[in-house]
Amino acid sequence: MRWNIWVDDWQMQCCGDPFSVGSTVSWTLCPADRGWLTRVLGERTAATIDWSEEHHSDPSDDQLRVEGRVTHISALHAHLERLPGEDACHPVRGVLSPQTDADGWTPDQGDLSFVGYLVTLAVDP
Secondary structure (H helix, E strand, O other): OEEEEEEEHHHHHHHOOOEEOOOEEEEEEEEOOHHHHHHHHOHHHHOOEEEEEOOOOOOOOOOEEEEEEEEEEEEEEEEEEEOOOOOOEEEEEEEEEEEOEEOOOOOOEOOEEEEEEEEEEEOOO
């Protein structure tokens, strides 16, 4: 079974361990924030993501601990914009680019800011 998992840049920078295609990882997953992912990735791509990797929340019934092999990594770079009624900038209209590894410190690309990774994980049922 393969799952697409969102990994925030700040989660990796704070507490994450670098990984690469072919690595075995052991992660805590929580349900993905589809609203946020839709804004930054579009509805079609966001609909394929069920989980987010998590380091900082308290344990809950909606979390899952999983071990799997990384089969694909894409870095997400996005425009940062103020949304109506918001004081902070938010990522929108992101662009995915394939990567062979991830450490949380992928450089920005011009006016596009690095936001995180979309990772495909092969998990034994």
